[in-house]
Amino acid sequence: DSGVTQTPKHLITATGQRVTLRCSPRSGDLSVYWYQQSLDQGLQFLIQYYNGEERAKGNILERFSAQQFPDLHSELNLSSLELGDSALYFCASSPGWGGSEKLFFGSGTQLSVL
Amino acid sequence: GQNIDQPTEMTATEGAIVQINCTYQTSGFNGLFWYQQHAGEAPTFLSYNVLDGLEEKGRFSSFLSRSKGYSYLLLKELQMKDSASYLCAVYSGAGSYQLTFGKGTKLSVIP
Numbered sequence: 001d002s003g004v005t006q007t008p009k010h011l012i013t014a015t016g017q018r019v020t021l022r023c024s025p026r027s028g029d030l031s032v033y034w035y036q037q038s039l040d041q042g043l044q045f046l047i048q049y050y051n052g053e054e055r056a057k058g059n060i061l062e063r064f065s066a067q068q069f070p071d072l073h074s075e076l077n078l079s080s081l082e083l084g085d086s087a088l089y090f091c092a093s094s095p096g097w098g099g100s101e102k103l104f105f106g107s108g109t110q111l112s113v114l
Numbered sequence: 115g116q117n118i119d120q121p122t123e124m125t126a127t128e129g130a131i132v133q134i135n136c137t138y139q140t141s142g143f144n145g146l147f148w149y150q151q152h153a154g155e156a157p158t159f160l161s162y163n164v165l166d167g168l169e170e171k172g173r174f175s176s177f178l179s180r181s182k183g184y185s186y187l188l189l190k191e192l193q194m195k196d197s198a199s200y201l202c203a204v205y206s207g208a209g210s211y212q213l214t215f216g217k218g219t220k221l222s223v224i225p
Binding site: 002033035041042043044045048056058090098099100102103104105106107108 | 157
């Protein structure tokens, strides 16, 4: 158990809908990262928050947004969903802002868009 | 941009040694990680290299050559439980650093 909690574990929805994925980092960790994993693309970095502020941004679509709250939990919002958004979404956390720190990953949210 | 290449799949025999290579092209290199990911599970940290050379940790070792943009993960005394995907990840960037993963190498250990 990494100490990172993601909910829900599975999510099935329809095209055009909006969903929210939730992540609670390990106790004491200030950074939260979101990754998308599909079979053909591997783990794709979406975005990182550090202590409530956006720190780094990857190839995150404009339809996707995220935030980190004062209690350090984070939410990833996915809107106007398309079939291609079906993937495993991982959240990870680390104590500081990154660099040489290893990431601790949650067990992921499997999103299926039908 | 960043480019990370690893073999897609490898097969090795239980008890043997296997080397998984990773080459990368990036700007602002600031470290290389290896993660292990069993099917349907979360990635877990294996090793970190920021300086050239070999880092050994039990049955696993990782090597880095920054001038060649090259790393490898060496797994010794392979066990069936080592069947997993091995992800090479590079921490780099110019201004906005991020950890970028390769597509992973799926290792199958056979009896």
